[in-house]
Structures are given as structure tokens and as C-alpha cells.
Amino acid sequence: MxxxxxxxxxxxxxxxxxxxxxxxxxxxxxxxxxxxxxxxxxxxxxxxxxxxxxxxxxxxxxxxxxxxxxxxxxxxxxxxxxxxxxxxxxxxxxxxxxxxxxxxxxxxxxxxxxxxxxxxxxxxxxxxxxxxxxxxxxxxxxxxxxxxxxxxxxxxxxxxxxxxxxxxxxxxxxxxxxxxxxxxxxxxxxxxxxxxxxxxxxxxxxxxxxxxxxxxxxxxxxxxxxxxxxxxxxxxxxxxxxxxxxxxxxxxxxxxxxxxxxxxxxxxxxxxxxxxxxxxxxxxxxxxxxxxxxxxxxxxxxxxxxxxxxxxxxxxxxxxxxxxxxxxxQLAPAPAGLSAPASAAGAAIAAAVAGEPATPDVELRGVVAAYPGRPAVLWIDELRIPAGQRVAIVGSSGAGKSTLARVLMGLLDVREGRVDVAGLDPALMEENERARRVVMVSQDVHVFSGTLRHNLLMARENASDAELREALESVAGPRWRHTFADGLETLIGEGNAELTATDAHRLALARALVTRAPIVILDEATADADTTDARALEAAARRALAGRTVVTVAHHLTQASSAERVLVMEHGRIVEDGTHVELLDSEGPYRELWAAWSSHRSRAPLEQRAEPSSTTDTERHRP
Missing domain, CATH: 1.20.1560.10 (ABC transporter type 1, transmembrane domain)
Structure with a gap:
């Protein structure tokens, strides 16, 4: 982590x-x-x-x-x-x-x-x-x-x-x-x-x-x-x-x-x-x-x-x-009376279900977070991510990137401050309600033993076959029909057809699409793939998640260069915030990271450095 x-x-x-x-x-x-x-x-x-x-x-x-x-x-x-x-x-x-x-x-x-x-x-x-x-x-x-x-x-x-x-x-x-x-x-x-x-x-x-x-x-x-x-x-x-x-x-x-x-x-x-x-x-x-x-x-x-x-x-x-x-x-949570914040969350959820729109913005104020029984490891004074923005979080190992992702998902309670994701604190949401608003795709992808349909319906039980096919088409293109010869009835997982790491990650991205969640967090989702496959997955994610709020914990700096906004973290704090070009023009940690990464790439074999053919406008400004 x-x-x-x-x-x-x-x-x-x-x-x-x-x-x-x-x-x-x-x-x-x-x-x-x-x-x-x-x-x-x-x-x-x-x-x-x-x-x-x-x-x-x-x-x-x-x-x-x-x-x-x-x-x-x-x-x-x-x-x-x-x-x-x-x-x-x-x-x-x-x-x-x-x-x-x-x-x-x-x-x-x-x-x-x-x-x-x-x-x-x-x-x-x-x-x-x-x-x-x-x-x-x-x-x-x-x-x-x-x-x-x-x-x-x-x-x-x-x-x-x-x-x-x-x-x-x-x-x-x-x-x-x-x-x-x-x-x-x-x-x-x-x-x-x-x-x-x-x-x-x-x-x-x-x-x-x-x-x-x-x-x-x-x-x-x-x-x-x-x-x-x-x-x-x-x-x-x-x-x-x-x-x-x-x-x-x-x-x-x-x-x-x-x-x-x-x-x-x-x-x-x-x-x-x-x-x-x-x-x-x-x-x-x-x-x-x-x-x-x-x-x-x-x-x-x-x-x-x-x-x-x-x-x-x-x-x-x-x-x-x-x-x-x-x-x-005995660790299972017991039913209890709702606290005031939880009651407020319940009211907001009821309103959302009733049809009142919730803006898929992300906002953190005065947040201090820590793992149980340990000192604080994350301090966010103020952070706002508007709806539809693609944000990359970068930093060295241990900087706090995944910790921030966990806070956004409601998987880690904060000790101080306020977390607002799509109108609610994710830590107070029911699992099903949270999945409707924000989902995470991590590097640990699980393929359940069963049909391809069963694996996708884990995200949303009432999704139609047309929606499942559309999600697969978005992340894999027409090739998914060749990968899964029997279509949605293809048996995959343990004891059945084994998927490659890349196809397993495509499946995870398809699940995220099926949920219809307006906010998607990618926590080093392509870290296990090799360079070529990782870039293909990143391109697929950009296409499939267009229009959604996407927060990416970046494993490759190409993910940062193609994002609309880059957050640089050190020791649990955001130390830089801007576009890829803006941060390269400043004398700061991101420029040092990019220089070190570019130096490493220059020593790598040429075929490992090939960029994907489809680039965004931001990618064309790379040095």
C-alpha cells in the first residue's frame, strides 16, 4: 500500500x-x-x-x-x-x-x-x-x-x-x-x-x-x-x-x-x-x-x-x-440508534433516492486521518474536485496516496474534519448506496468463479445484458467477443478459463461502469500490468470513464501527464496542485519526479517506451 x-x-x-x-x-x-x-x-x-x-x-x-x-x-x-x-x-x-x-x-x-x-x-x-x-x-x-x-x-x-x-x-x-x-x-x-x-x-x-x-x-x-x-x-x-x-x-x-x-x-x-x-x-x-x-x-x-x-x-x-x-x-457491527451525523446522512440518502440530484463533487476540509491505534498519517486542509474532473495523485511510496483514496471511499474514518463525496460522507453510507456514488478499482482484482455475466452483475444486480455488453465494449472494444467466446455465458475464474492480468483489470473497469457511479477511484489499478498493457488499460479507462469524476492513484507518470489536474503528496500532505504543464514549469517535487522518471525511461528499451497512438491534448505537451 x-x-x-x-x-x-x-x-x-x-x-x-x-x-x-x-x-x-x-x-x-x-x-x-x-x-x-x-x-x-x-x-x-x-x-x-x-x-x-x-x-x-x-x-x-x-x-x-x-x-x-x-x-x-x-x-x-x-x-x-x-x-x-x-x-x-x-x-x-x-x-x-x-x-x-x-x-x-x-x-x-x-x-x-x-x-x-x-x-x-x-x-x-x-x-x-x-x-x-x-x-x-x-x-x-x-x-x-x-x-x-x-x-x-x-x-x-x-x-x-x-x-x-x-x-x-x-x-x-x-x-x-x-x-x-x-x-x-x-x-x-x-x-x-x-x-x-x-x-x-x-x-x-x-x-x-x-x-x-x-x-x-x-x-x-x-x-x-x-x-x-x-x-x-x-x-x-x-x-x-x-x-x-x-x-x-x-x-x-x-x-x-x-x-x-x-x-x-x-x-x-x-x-x-x-x-x-x-x-x-x-x-x-x-x-x-x-x-x-x-x-x-x-x-x-x-x-x-x-x-x-x-x-x-x-x-x-x-x-x-x-x-x-x-x-x-463479535466484531460484526450491531444495530444501534443513529447518531446525528448518521441521521443526516440517512435523510440525504432518502432525498437522493426520492430523485433530488446530488452533485458528484468531492470536497475535504480540515481532514485528519489515521489507521486504528496509530498516529495521524493524512492532513488535508482543503481539497475540492469538481464533477467530471480527472485528477491524478502522485508521490513517492508512503506519501499517503492510497490513504487519501481510502478516505474518499469511506474505508477509513477521519479523526477530524469533513469529507463530502457526491453530497454525503462516504463513511456514513450503506454499502449499496456508496457503490451508487463512488467505486474503487484497485490493483488487487478478483475474478469470481462463474459466468462473465455473474462477474459483472456483482456490481449491479439489475443491469441488463445490453448494459453489460456496452461496458465490455467500452473497456475492451470488439476484442472482448473473441476473448469471451461464449459471450456473457463464458465461464471464468477458478476451475474455468483463466484471464490474463490485463483482461482481469478490464473486467474490473467494466464493473465500475456497470455501477453507474459518478465518481471512480483508480488505486494503482494498472500497477500489476506490464508497460504496454498498462498503457492500453489507461487508454481504455480514459475512454470508458469520460465524463465521470476520476481520481487516479498514479503508478505511471503517464497517468499524471494525461490528467486534467495533478496532486503531489509528501508525508501525508498535498504539497503541489496544478496541471501537468504548470507543475513542470515550477521548481517543485513533481518536476523532480518527472525528471527521475524520464531519466529511467531514457535507459529503457525503445519498445518499452512506445506511447499509445491515441493521446490527449495534455499528453502532447510532454517534454
Missing amino acids: TGVHSSAKPATLPIASGKRAARLAWHLLTLRPWMLVLSIALLGAAAGAALLVPTGLGRLVDAVTGVDHSLLDVALLLVAGIAGSAALGALGSMALAAVLETALARLREDFVAAALSLPPVLVDEIADGELVSRATDDVDTVGEVTTGAVPAVVSAGLAVVATGIGLAVLNPLFLLAMLTVVPVHAFALWRYLRKAPRLYAAERVAVAARSREMVSAIQALPTVHAFGWGKAITERIRTRSWNVLRWSLRTRIVQSRFGFRMNMAEAVGLASVLLVGAWLAFSGSATIGEVTTAALLFQALFGPFIALLMLVDDLQSAGASLARVAGVI
């Missing part, structure tokens, strides 16, 4: 507190409250039906040992237990799946909505890959646990409760024997929870750091190859990957110790139940079949109980990921 920046560490997105993440989880789970209640009732009934199986086996033992139990009754009990638990469990699982899938879909929707609503200035400051990691790794982790671990936790929890009730019905002493495992489980869980949350959080951070490193390397791949940094970058990614592995191994060690303590609890609990059962049987307080039933219930209990505790592992990982996802969602 060419705006003024102070050196600082990349910003990081917040991580929500445990309470906020829990509130979000509860809100999502209760989106379908009656379905949630139904699923728990069905799964509880399934857990109760499952108790009939060990009860039937216990009665079978009694029948074999001489206690009067009908074998037919035993058989019916077993069939009812197996069939009932299977049917009720299936219905409960389907109901719970509907609840969880709804919650997961809403979580993804809320995350995407929050991510899209993040202020562009914040997105620029976020470390590379941070948002991508939360949108992929963290959301996927929450999704896997939601569809896998949560149903298992609910089923296991209900099974534990039902088994406890069953043991108490047989004999309260059996329930007391079962409770002997609680201290062992409590100790194991305490030791586990002391370390697991920290380890999982560190693992997620390590994964995010690796993602950032990889995304950064991929984005800078041409530069990496050009400077021979391949080995160094590979080593950095390897270091990040080993860091992920180290944290993963630490979590696995904690898991293994947790599993060992769970096995010890099973041995203690089963021994307690058998000892109590033996005492009750010898004292005549229980039959052999009832002792068998108690042992089978405890044995059946231990599977869900261990699963419940072991799933704490997945829940801890999902909790860490959910906190990271919730950290983004």
Missing part, C-alpha cells in the same frame, strides 16, 4: 472469552428449541430401553439357577430392549442432527457475514492467513465436533444417567459401588483439564501461524523465485510445521495419561460392584441374576462414561476453535 504506515506488528483478531463462546453455542443450539427437546427425549428413551437387555440377561441367569422367570418373558424383554433402543436412538439421532446442522449452518453464515463486514483497514492490518485459518481450520474443527462428538456426548450422558437410575432400582448399594469411580475420574479429569486447554489453544495458534506462513509464501511466489528465497522460505515453513507437531505430541501424551487413568477407574468400579454384589447375594438381599444385571449395567455404563470423558478431548479442541470463530463474529 502506498499510504503512510508506521512500522508495527500485524494486527491479530480477538479470541472470545469462554463465557462469550458458551453463549454463542447455546444461542445456536436453541435456534430450534422444540426439536432439541424432542431429540433429548427420544435419546433418553433409547438409553432407558437399552437397560432392558442386561435386565433380561440377569433374569435369564435367575431362570437357569432356579428362580421362577418365564423364558418367554425374558425373550420379549431382550427383543424390546434391542428393538426399542435401536428405533428410538435412530429417531433421536435424526432430530439432534437437524438441530446441530442448523446450528452449524448459522455459525458459518454468521462468520461469513462478520468477516465481510470487517472494516477494510482492519483486514489490511491482520496478519496474512489469520482470517483464512479461522475460516477453514477453526470452522472445520467446530463442524467435525458438532456432527461427531456432540451427538456422542449427548447419547453417552443420557446413558450414564439411565444406568445410574437402573442400578439404584436394583439396589441403592450398587449405585454407591458405581460412585467409587467418581474420585478416580475426578482426579483424572482434573489433571487433564489443567493442561489440555492450554495445549489445545497453543496448537491452534501454531496451526494458524503455519497457515499464515504458507499463504504469505504462495502470494509472494514470483518474488521468492526471483530472489532465490525458496530454501529459506521452505525452512521457515518446516519450522512452523515442526512447531505444530511438537504441540500435537504434547496433547497426545496428555491424552494417553488420561486414558490410563480411565482404565484404572474401570477396574476399581467393576471390582466394587462385584464385591457389593457378592455380599448382597450371600446375605440373600439380591439374586445371582440381579448381581449379573448390575455387573452388566456397569460394564455397559463404562463405555459411554469413558466416551463421555474422552470426548472432553474433542470438546476442548472445538472450544478453542469456537472461541476464535466467535472472536470474529
